[in-house]
Amino acid sequence: MRPIDGPAPRPVPVLRRPIDYTADVAQQPSPTSPTSSNDLPPVGTPYLRGRAQTPILEARNLTKRYRLGSHDVDALRGVSLSVQRGEFVALMGPSGSGKSTLLQLLGGLDRPTDGEVLLDGEVVSHLSDAQATRLRREKTGFVFQFFNLIPLLDVYENVALPFTIAGVDPRHGDAAARIHDVLELVDLLGRERNRPDQLSAGEQQRVALARALVGRPAILLADEPTGNLDYATGGEILDELWRSCDRLGQTIVLVTHDARAAAHADRVLVVGDGRIRDEIVLGRRVNRDARPLIDRLAQLGL
Numbered sequence: 339m340r341p342i343d344g345p346a347p348r349p350v351p352v353l354r355r356p357i358d359y360t361a362d363v364a365q366q367p368s369p370t371s372p373t374s375s376n377d378l379p380p381v382g383t384p385y386l387r388g389r390a391q392t393p394i395l396e397a398r399n400l401t402k403r404y405r406l407g408s409h410d411v412d413a414l415r416g417v418s419l420s421v422q423r424g425e426f427v428a429l430m431g432p433s434g435s436g437k438s439t440l441l442q443l444l445g446g447l448d449r450p451t452d453g454e455v456l457l458d459g460e461v462v463s464h465l466s467d468a469q470a471t472r473l474r475r476e477k478t479g480f481v482f483q484f485f486n487l488i489p490l491l492d493v494y495e496n497v498a499l500p501f502t503i504a505g506v507d508p509r510h511g512d513a514a515a516r517i518h519d520v521l522e523l524v525d526l527l528g529r530e531r532n533r534p535d536q537l538s539a540g541e542q543q544r545v546a547l548a549r550a551l552v553g554r555p556a557i558l559l560a561d562e563p564t565g566n567l568d569y570a571t572g573g574e575i576l577d578e579l580w581r582s583c584d585r586l587g588q589t590i591v592l593v594t595h596d597a598r599a600a601a602h603a604d605r606v607l608v609v610g611d612g613r614i615r616d617e618i619v620l621g622r623r624v625n626r627d628a629r630p631l632i633d634r635l636a637q638l639g640l
């Protein structure tokens with residue numbers, strides 16, 4: 339990745355048609371008027387002013403204990419959090435602190451040892467596996483830290499997977515148009531026939547992101563989605579995700595080690611040793627300058 343003061347980013351690719359993430363989300367009132375100041379607002383500033391403050395995602399006292407041979411690993415030790423519709427939340431924290439574990443529980447990909455996850459008001463752990471899978475497919479898109487692409491499928495087929503699973507023909511109609519839009523968004527048009535092993539790590543990461551976005555999920559859960567991308571490409575994708583929150587009501591929970599990526603969020607939760615250690619409210623800012631966040635993280639010793 340290039341340093342923060344590297345060359346100016348390339349222009350953001352323009353979407354043929356904006357992706358509307360509100361298809362299965364209650365209509366949002368108009369977006370907040372963003373602040374352009376570099377200064378962080380005081381804690382508690384309502385950056386989603388005018389929007390219904392309904393949590394779309396909640397965690398209540400989540401714990402996760404992994405059994406590793408003869409001893410246990412407490413990956414999460416009681417995490418509670420609430421994410422509002424249209425909010426952009428970043429999870430930061432040291433390696434091994436529990437970020438990926440938390441994201442997987444929030445996405446219903448794994449069950450907590452104790453505690454509850456509520457997705458759109460429904461307790462996911464109280465649902466049958468089939469119901470939980472359906473809710474997850476309808477509401478969430480997940481970008482895995484290690485991509486989880488299917489090696490034998492090409493780029494188009496990997497991105498089309500949510501449609502294929504749902505029994506929709508991805509070669510025609512709206513499905514094909516959506517696949518085109520997300521491939522354009524991640525700048526992979528023309529690479530449709532490549533298999534993952536014929537792509538760079540950054541290209542694979544962009545396929546994973548396209549696959550997560552193609553179903554227009556109400557909630558995007560993304561684990562280091564720009565960790566393998568160069569400065570300009572990562573910045574373009576984060577800017578596009580930010581706009582999807584601000585204009586279209588997309589909800590995003592992003593795990594990252596990169597303060598520049600986290601500076602796109604409205605709020606940063608700092609995870610440490612399986613707990614939420616701190617909350618840094620950035621507010622919604624047109625200027626996503628990372629410096630104020632870096633200063634706050636430094637004050638916290640991170």
Ligand SMILES: Nc1ncnc2c1ncn2[C@@H]1O[C@H](COP(=O)(O)OP(=O)(O)OP(=O)(O)O)[C@@H](O)[C@H]1O
Pocket residue numbers: 404405406411412413431432433434435436437438439440483
């Ligand atoms: N399947 C597993 N079995 C046993 N232990 C696990 C498992 N998955 C994670 N852990 C342990 O749980 C803790 C939290 O892991 P997790 O992957 O959530 O960390 P992380 O914050 O995402 O780290 P990184 O920034 O390196 O990705 C670590 O100590 C890890 O070794």
Ligand SMILES: [Mg+2]
Pocket residue numbers: 437438439483561
């Ligand atoms: Mg991780």
